[in-house]
Amino acid sequence: MNRLIAATAGGLLALFSMYWDDSLHTDVGRDTFWSAPHVLLYGSLMVTLAATAWWGIGRARSQGLRTTMADPLLRWAVVSAGAIGVSAPADEAWHIAFGRDAVLWSPPHLLGIVATFALAVTLLRAIATEGGGRPLVLGSGLVLAASLAPVMEYESDVPQYSAVWFLPAAATGLTFAIVLIRRFDPHPWAVTRAALVATAVRLAVIPVLAGLGHSTPIVPPVLVVALAADAVRRWRTSPWGLAPVVPLAVHAAYVPLLPLLPHGSTVAADQIVPSLLLSLGGSALVVLAAEGLPRTRLPVIRTAGLTVAALTLALPLLSAERAIAHDPGQGTEAGEAHWRTTARGSRIDVTVSPEPSASGRAVLVARRAGQELSAPLTSSGVGVYRGYVTVPESGRWFVYAAFRDAGASTTETWIPVEAGSSQLLHENRPLYVPPAPQKDGAGRTAATVALYGLSGVILVAVARSGRRTPLPQG
Template sequence: MDPTLPTGVGRPSGWMIVGATGMGLASAYWDDSWHSTLGRDSALIPPHLLLYASIVAVGVILGLWAMRILRDTRSLNALGRAPGFILAAASAAATAIAAPADAFWHSTFGRDAVLWSPPHLLSVISTTVLLGAMLVSVSDRPWRQLQIGLSAVVLAAAQILVMEYDTDVPQFSETLYLPVALLSLLSAGWVIIRMTGFPFALTTAIVAYILLRAALTAGLTGAGWLAPDLPLALLGLAAVDLLQSLPRLRWLVAASIVAALESLLSAIGLSSVQIGSILPWTMAVVGAALVAVFVVGVRNRAVTATIVLLLGLSFALVTPVPASAHDPGQGPSFGTAALSVQGDGSGELTVTVDDFSTTATMPGRAWLVARRAGQTITVPLAAGSVSRSGRATGRISLPHPGLWFVYADVSSSVGTLEVWLPISQNFTGTITQTRALYQPTETREWSPPQYLFALSLVAIGAVLVVWLMVRVRRVPTLGATERPYTSGAPPSLPGR
């Protein structure tokens, strides 16, 4: 292999990766809003098609990258030596595996619509690692704009882990939000700092990502969809760039500032996560930082940050709660029903279900169910039975702010049927919609084979994360314009 031949990803291909990832980001938030407002639908809905297009685009770019290396070097070994290529290819393969794994999961173990199901987690993790590998590939090039673009989408991919919290549809307890968000943020920030090496690279990437999210929010809002919160708390991560003179403390300070900003945003209504779920973790992060630095005596900044976040995450996970915010999956449809909700702005709702159009007979009782962030409230909808053309009315109180999913469940000749609407706790007025009357899928206890399959998927993601960390650690940290070039002939730089 001729060492002067470039084997890293090219600049145009790198920008195509950034663009494809932006498409994927838009599709993820659009898809989340689609399911939160319309429910489960076919595999060919517009946000899914946009996601498929982004995945195909990334696959084509990786294929062209491999073909260029083989054309220029005539060596399969060159693929292994190309910076970041094997890791990117392995991550792409894991992303591809996640799709059939998800289908197998649903068909074997039942529907699981939450983002944190093992197949979905593998997809998110492998996508993030793939983008990290692309950043590795250009780390020895003085392409600052491209490095910023890739860094911004690395942050974007890492933040997908908490997308359901940012879009006000948390499937798990909100106490998990801050430790998971901090862990993903600091990990992504560490990769960016190591792979760029020029001043304020992380800060610039954060600003670029916030602008991307702002454009996404404007687009979704303008089109009438639910939009995510703006990730303004990420600005606290800029402390890593600002506190260069405190190498052992800057990550801990950044984590504390991010947590404090998130608490402030929640307090003033700019974050969907409740302040009561965030504030204890804000104090925990600061306290753990003090313990790590002044008591334990940990000196390495990356290890210190890891200890702080893992302490909080481990404490949150010792008392997990089941995912019970939205339906775990819509089963067969048996017609339609009209659902009307009247709110007074303080969480008191009057719910009416009528105008049934269904082949099922409904001799049984009916009840209301409201769900958010692992909390479920159930009250009777009407006394006695509900006829096919009858009406049932009930009242329910939503205790906490945020978006709730309100269901009318009706006993029928084919089992329980339900119809639902997303309703904000402070909703004022009346809304009436005709929605699908469907049979909810059964939520079952996990079996040993399910645990084993889940563990295997999570293990694949963990291997990819460790692989990326090792690969990043091997890259010199002198800065992109100072590093020895390993992916081809060094370009001429002005003044050199």
Template sequence: MNQNFTSTTLTDSRQAEATTVSRVIPTYVYATVFASLCIAVGLQWDISWHMSVGRDGLFSPPHILIYLGAVIAGLFSGIKVLRTSFWGSKEEKSQSIKFWGIFHGSLGAMFCVWGAFAMLTSAPFDDWWHNTYGLDVKILSPPHALLGLGMMMIQFGAMISVIAAQNKLGEKMDARTKSHLQWMYALSAGFLLVMVYTLVSEYFFLNMLHGVLTYQVAALMFPLFLISISFASPYKFGATKMALIYTFAMAAMVWIMPLFPAEPKLSPVFNYITRFQPFHFPILLIVPAVAIDYAIERWRHTNKWLLAGMLSLIFVIFFTPAQWYFSEILISETGRGWFFGRFSWPYFANPDYEFRFQFHPDSTSHGWDLIKGLLIAVGIGTLTSRVGLSWGNWMKQVKR
């Protein structure tokens, strides 16, 4: 009897804890993080779809998943904004941001609503664009630029929603709520990093990974996000967890996509395929992320410009050799196996391209050119690291 009583008590206690967490963390926060996941997965799937099938209409499965993310984020965030604006108490309104003199809501919810409008507006715009001008020559056509902006706004809104909840609760959180928010912060930041990488992925093609331009672009983009996330995180290893989520999300798509059949539907077909071709295997951002977390933990209160220079140097020193030598594995026979997925090749590309499994000589750096280029990368990274520190400091103070 005592055992049954104890079991019942434990079950009731766990249910009470779960209810408490759900009440403390608003539902729209969970919804926006899930929407960010839909966008990240849908984007990778869409790239694989274009590599394997070609353009296949507005309502292709990956497009539906991406727009589902927009609908979920917009719907849940919109309901939250409308409820606060028209039925919220004075206290709720005082704890929110006023917009257009009518609407009240959290900053994250506002970003998600704007992002959803941008994404859903881009859908018919993109369909009209293709019907009028044909296939895109470049990735960033006007409708794609609008779509990309909307996706980033939703993902940024999801991350801001989580960190605002963290900052607002502060030390009041119990262990279970803290654990939920910690991983939601890592997930939302990691999905945003997937999007950021995709935007600059044309500089990370396999045969370019021995060129200094790749590492200059990396120094321009990634310290900004790794440093801001680490600096704003109330938990240890914020950047490391962000990089882990990015790594797993990208790698999972590499492992899963080839399991499904696909064949080209749009000519010309130079490389006939029967399976989905995966996108890039993740770059080794986990290596500099660990080093950045340790550095920020130790020197957080150092002069910000000095700290930015140190963090930039750390990023270049840790990321460059790690990715440089890892790229040699990727381009070898080992990299062409199922794990790394570098057999991947679009149906519209010549499979006999001479630099498919070689580093392109025009994108290979040696000697002084390499050293000079990496010094420039440190300079670029110092500026973006300083912005990242300011951004992280701002995020630490967001409570609305």
């Protein structure tokens, strides 16, 4: 059991590393592979995998190798470790073949997140198999915290896509975690206990990142969602009761709090209804994958349910545009730029002084959540450019200054700015030659389908793992 506790602690440390890495990208940009958060992330994952392997060896000694090899927990540990091992080289190969792609939902990044979630579920199952007890709370907390990793960029106000996808992604992930926690943790308040652990972890992350001078994520109000899920369990044992309850609780908790929380992406009033509908579809899809449809004598109902669920799954992939909010993968450094930036409500005024001096056309670009606004930069002296841009909403915007000379070469520099505030910034930022844009084509499409497909297969298999009994009729 101590080995599993060490593995779970390593998983929680890995989640902290992910938020640290995200804040570093937000404030500074992409760093080297050997940056502190990367080293901590891969080191903590190695601790988790090593402790899991140690646990497997212990089981082999006590139960025999043949029995241990037939254990589904060991197979899942191998699958999770293999997927984590594949995601890192796949990400590097992706950048080499198709260009920079720093969005969290890119196929290689999503595979790594899914593999980490699968490993967390494996640890929870292993703890339950070993007798549960207090360590089960830690395992459940890890699963719940890992389910929120896909919305990390929204939680730190770096939305790559429209905010309409924020709460559906959160509700779908939370539903997934809650179904599995209820499956492996019999305590009547299992989800609430897990939410307390996840909240404590986030409360520990924030002061550390603030002390390092980096942006911080929000503290998600998952405790409200957990209380609703546990309350529902008292009057409806079927997991299908979670399909409407979790999305409704997520929106009731998040929507009024997000405008009050620093560094959280808000959901506009006209996005609430589509957000709720997408959340209901995502949560129903999770329960369908985990438990199947309630038994019915009408095959048409089952077929219609499967069709709606499949369309719900495909909708985000079919409708989402290319992420252009922020790509911190700078290219070759070409100098330095001094920024003086003033945010007054929706207007952002900028003075940029690149060194060495730039010539030719200069443009100011502001990006957030799939939106891109451009404005001219006017030269007002040797190497000094001024301009402003008016943005349609508050929050963190990434403001770029791009300089294109007569030889058609381009250099750029960027800075994060909080619109809707009274912010004055004086900073020196790198001036760099941006890498080539992403390459589209059959190769990229095939790689996308393969990596997303692998992630989907793992998620479905995780959802159906460890089922003890068929779902009772609701």
